[in-house]
Amino acid sequence: MEAREIRGIQIAEKGGLEQTKNGWYVPAQGGYGKYFVERKDGHYVCNCPDCQTRGVTCKHGYAVMHTISKTIDHQGNTTITETKKVTYPQDWKAYNKAQTSEITSFDELLKDLVENIDEPSQEIGRPRLSLKASLFCSVQKVYSQLSSRRAYTLYKNAKEREQVNKVPNFNAINKFLNREEITPILHQLLTITALPLRSVETTFAPDSSGFRTTQFNQYCIEKHGTKKQHQWVKAHILVGTKTNVIASAQITGENGADTTQFNPLLTEAFNGGFTIKEVVADKAYTSRANYNLANELGATAYLPFKSRDSGYSRGSVTWKRMYHYFMLNRDEFMQHYHQRSNVESAFNMIKAKFGDKLKSKNKKAQENELLCKLICHNICCLIQEMHELRVNPKFN
Numbered sequence: 001m002e003a004r005e006i007r008g009i010q011i012a013e014k015g016g017l018e019q020t021k022n023g024w025y026v027p028a029q030g031g032y033g034k035y036f037v038e039r040k041d042g043h044y045v046c047n048c049p050d051c052q053t054r055g056v057t058c059k060h061g062y063a064v065m066h067t068i069s070k071t072i073d074h075q076g077n078t079t080i081t082e083t084k085k086v087t088y089p090q091d092w093k094a095y096n097k098a099q100t101s102e103i104t105s106f107d108e109l110l111k112d113l114v115e116n117i118d119e120p121s122q123e124i125g126r127p128r129l130s131l132k133a134s135l136f137c138s139v140q141k142v143y144s145q146l147s148s149r150r151a152y153t154l155y156k157n158a159k160e161r162e163q164v165n166k167v168p169n170f171n172a173i174n175k176f177l178n179r180e181e182i183t184p185i186l187h188q189l190l191t192i193t194a195l196p197l198r199s200v201e202t203t204f205a206p207d208s209s210g211f212r213t214t215q216f217n218q219y220c221i222e223k224h225g226t227k228k229q230h231q232w233v234k235a236h237i238l239v240g241t242k243t244n245v246i247a248s249a250q251i252t253g254e255n256g257a258d259t260t261q262f263n264p265l266l267t268e269a270f271n272g273g274f275t276i277k278e279v280v281a282d283k284a285y286t287s288r289a290n291y292n293l294a295n296e297l298g299a300t301a302y303l304p305f306k307s308r309d310s311g312y313s314r315g316s317v318t319w320k321r322m323y324h325y326f327m328l329n330r331d332e333f334m335q336h337y338h339q340r341s342n343v344e345s346a347f348n349m350i351k352a353k354f355g356d357k358l359k360s361k362n363k364k365a366q367e368n369e370l371l372c373k374l375i376c377h378n379i380c381c382l383i384q385e386m387h388e389l390r391v392n393p394k395f396n
Contacts, residue, residue: 002307003283004050006334008062010341017067024067026060035060094387105383106376110139111163112395113379116192117185133164134176135185141173142372145355148174177365177372186371187249191272193378194240194247196393197385201240203278204247205343206265206285208236208258211351211373213358213366233358233366236261237346237374238269241339243389244346245381246374247274251367258284263293270297278302280340288316302336350377 011017011029018025023038026046037046037060044061045051051058057065098105114132122128136158141151152170159167168176176182210232232254238247248268250261262285270276276299286303294301295318305326313320326333354373360366385391 004057004059005062006304007059009066009338011059011063012066017063024064026063029059037061037064091388095384098384098387102380102383105386106143106379107140107158107161107163109379109382109393109395110136112393113189113192113375116189116395129168129172129176130165131185133166133168134173135182135189136164137168137173138177138368139189139372139375142354142369143376147359174360174365177360177368178362179368180364182368183364183371186368186375187268190246190249190371190375190378191268192395193375193382194245195273196382196391196395197240197243197245198272198274200242200385200389200391201245201247202275203241203280203339204238204266204269204274204276205241205280205340206236206238206258206262207281207340207343207347208234208256208261209347209351210234210254211356211358211370214361233363233370235347235370235374236265237343238265239343239346241280241342243381243385244342244349245378246346247272249371249374251370259287259290262287262290266293266297266299278336278339280337282340288314288319291318291322292316294318302333304333304337346377349380350374353377353380 007029011026014027016027018034023036025034026037027034035046035048037044039045044057044064046058046060048058048060050056051061114135117132117135119131137151137155140154140158141148144151144154146154148170151173152167155164155167155170158164211234212230212232214230234252234254234256236250236252236256236258238249239245240247248265250264252261262281266276266279276294276297279294279299279301281301281303283304283306286305286309290303291301301318301322303322305323309323311320311323311327350373354376358366358369360369382391382393386393
């Protein structure tokens with residue numbers, strides 16, 4: 001099953017295809033616009049650039065093929081089978097409770113979370129803002145998506161509820177996010193927010209996605225005459241496939257490779273206390289080193305093989321075993337693999353709720369701001385599972 005066919009199945013399972021007299025309107029996988037697919041001379045032809053320039057069956061054509069399958073028996077009878085979108089039951093009572101109490105629960109959990117941080121001692125000098133209060137206000141500001149000045153009211157409300165010991169200046173939080181020593185602390189807080197769900201999550205999916213910044217690539221504009229483009233920061237995350245909680249994360253530049261982040265993501269989650277039984281990821285992570293790492297951690301990796309891959313082990317017995325399993329039991333392999341769509345859902349949740357844009361100016365502040373977004377996502381996942389799975393998070 002090639003990449004186009006896999007993406008076509010994903011589009012079909014999301015639904016939204018519209019049938020007309022002349023063909024099908026298929027929604028774009030990115031969520032913006034639609035493409036028209038029609039059947040010509042026994043082939044599905046689409047007006048998307050992939051089909052028009054390369055003359056191949058594109059993912060939109062595969063989406064139509066997956067939605068409608070036609071079989072002809074030996075007597076010439078034609079049977080058309082339409083694939084319906086799979087729907088899952090929703091616990092609306094738990095969902096409503098989680099959503100209506102989210103803001104209150106968020107502040108309470110955040111206050112409990114920052115208590116895990118040791119406050120550095122100060123013997124001389126002007127009293128500074130506490131580390132716990134700075135972390136609390138930074139995450140709260142990112143959660144609210146307010147500007148620095150407008151978020152000042154949130155800090156005052158937190159002081160009245162005794163969640164912080166002092167109201168910081170609106171610009172103090174911006175300066176706080178510029179500090180390099182804050183990054184490992186935010187990584188620690190991200191791990192802590194995921195730990196209450198370690199008894200639930202055993203299957204994990206890594207992937208990456210870009211978050212745009214306020215900077216533009218001036219060099220390409222001047223040298224190549226290209227259009228003004230945003231610079232991006234890339235988030236590599238490892239997500240539990242049941243609750244979409246983030247077990248570990250790495251932040252790189254916009255050109256950061258995926259396969260090199262497989263090791264630090266899995267190792268950090270494993271050392272953090274998660275039991276990893278399965279890892280599902282796309283072809284960007286397929287390598288002998290990654291298969292070996294998953295096996296060393298006691299997990300089974302489901303990384304689809306590329307067309308140029310072979311079954312030669314080259315010292316990796318796990319690679320050879322999974323290659324033959326992939327070739328001989330493709331359907332069973334793909335049933336595990338399709339769980340990776342949950343990491344796409346996690347990125348969609350983060351960007352829809354907390355924005356796909358970073359407001360900070362320099363790189364270190366952008367990295368810290370993005371980590372705050374991931375922490376906010378984890379806390380929201382916890383709030384949902386408090387009502388659905390009756391999880392009682394204890395960060396201390």
